[in-house]
Amino acid sequence: MNDKVINFIIEHHMIKEGDRVLVALSGGPDSVCLLHILYSLRDELNISIGAAHINHLLRGEDSFEDEKYVKKVCNELNIPCYVRRVQIEAVAKEKGISSEMAGREARYEFFDEIVKNEGFTKVAIAHNANDQAETVLMRMMRGTGLDGLVGIRPVRDEIFIRPILCLTREEIENYCEYNKLEPRIDRTNLESIYSRNKVRLEMIPFIKRNFNRDIIESLNRLASLASIDSDYIDKSALDIYSDFCIEKSGMIVIKKDAFLVHESLLTRVIRKAIFYVAKATYNYEMKHIYDIIVLQRGSTGKSINIPNNVVVENSYGDIIITIKQNNNHDNKEYVLVKRELSVKNIETFRLEGLLYDVQIEVKQNSKKIDLNSSDLIKYFDYDKIKERIIIRSRKNGDKIKPLGMNGTKKIKDIFIDKKIPNNLRDHIPLVCFDSDIAWIVGVNISDIFKVTNNTKNILQISFKERK
Incomplete structure (x- = not known):
């Protein structure tokens, strides 16, 4: 069993020397087997082990007995044990999702928190070959595509690993019995009350009896072959993504x-x-x-x-x-009074509802300034501004005198010409000096306040897109 698991770990590059591995430990046979095997291989792999347990508070006293058992196992192995209790039913109701989904979210949030705070580099999860077969079969019944046939991947995001995905449930149970581990048993897994339980308890045994006694192995082989093809197509798609997609x-x-x-x-x-x-x-x-x-x-x-x-x-x-952007910014205006600014004085503030943070600085004109260095950094003749600097969202009828043009043009028409998405138009800031629009940020600037050879003082405005 140990050889089978370590070969699977090596085949899928799951663990490297020095890794700190956090085991998701429910207390059931699968996770206890996983913990025990990784613990026995810790010197060979040169890793350290910890465990994380979420008490979902779904099964009354049994939930607390599971928690007690997990703590006992970790104490005997002298490894750190992290436990959290979560009212999963309350969370599911609050979020309007199933208890299963709420439980999954709670577990992964807990894992992420421990990884971040305690320095673990991998999270080991106890999915097995039967879980893989059940997943593939359920997805096939829903009409899945090639990606669905891949099922449960051995490694996800280079952090989440499944070292016993190569073991059947029967092998795991035999391992626990041989090593006298006495794991906890969730009795709900033995009841045909959920779709997965019906597949596990009724469909797969029926297929074994009537069609293919090796259905678990066959479905795992299907998943492995699908993974090879899927990975190749994913790589080809990544090249297309790089060529035709613009992230911003x-x-x-x-x-x-x-x-x-x-x-x-x-x-x-x-x-x-x-x-x-x-x-x-x-x-x-x-x-x-x-x-x-x-x-x-x-x-x-x-x-x-x-x-x-x-x-x-x-x-x-x-x-x-x-x-979808929040439209509840009520056309809020951000106003700076010119007299409050001075040379080398820098103002920085956040524009709620407008996708950006902004920095404003007054400086003396210099030939070293690159006036076209960025679409989000622009320069204006500071001395042409009479009183106020205003940053706001668009209003009906807004017009600007674009750089190089004699007349004005509606902001709406500029957005259409530039193919700005409707969903973003109300969230693009407009920089106004007094009653004139000087800059549609990232799009166009006004001819009125352009910097010339006669400009003495420059107003530099820098916008930073919020991640």
Whole structure:
């Protein structure tokens, strides 16, 4: 058993010398087996071990007995044990999600906190070969694609590892019995009250009896083969993503040419783009991916909402994905009075609701200043400003005299010409000097306040996109 696990660890590059491995320890057979095996291999692998236990408070006294058992095991092995109690049902109700999802979120939040605070480098989770088979089978019944057939990956995000994914449940139970580990048993796992339990207790035994006695091994082999193909397609999709996607401050633009590539690559490009914006791919289904493809084929200006507060807009064939912005900033204005500024005086403040932080500085004109160094840093003739510097969002009827033009142009028309997404237009700051708009940040500046050879004092305004 130890040889099988260590070979699996080496094959998937799970652990390196010096790693501090945090074991997710529920107290059940799988996690106790995992802890025991890693502990017995700690010298060979040159690693240190700790354990983390979440008490979900779902099973009455049994939950506290599980916690007590986990502490006892860790104490006997002389390893650190981190325990947290969470009212999972209350959390699930508050968030409007299932208890299973609430439990998962609570566990991973706990793991992340321990990794950050205690210096662990890996988190070991006790999924086994039966879990893999059940996952693949359930996804097949839902009509999954190739990625779904991959099932549970041995390594995720270079931190979360599954060293006993190569072991069957029978091997784990035999290991626990042989080593007299006496793990805790969750009786709800023996009841056909959840879909996964029905697959485990009814469907897989039926398949074994009537079709394939090695169904666990067969489904794990399917997952392994699917993983090889999926990894290759993912790599190809990454090249396309790099060529056709533009990441910018919490939003992403997928250029229309990306939608000409093969669908198997395009769906992965879109999924990666969603992940960049939403920082997660949970709650997203293939339906949402294909909704975006259909949107791209439609009219410009159309948009759809997908889970996690994400907005997707068609902008002249390009697809722009952003987080829906909070519109409750009430057209707030940020006003600075000119007389309060002086040369070498720097003002810095945050613009709530406008996507940016800003810094304002007055300096003397110099040939060393690069007036076109950045779209988010601009320079103006300070002496042409009469009284006030105002930063605000757009209003109906706003106009600007663009640099190099004699007449004025509506801000709305400039946004349309520049293909600025509708979802972002109210959150782009306008810099005004008294009653004139001097700068549409990141878009255009006014001819009125431009720096010339006769300019003595310069107002430098720098915006920084908020991550």
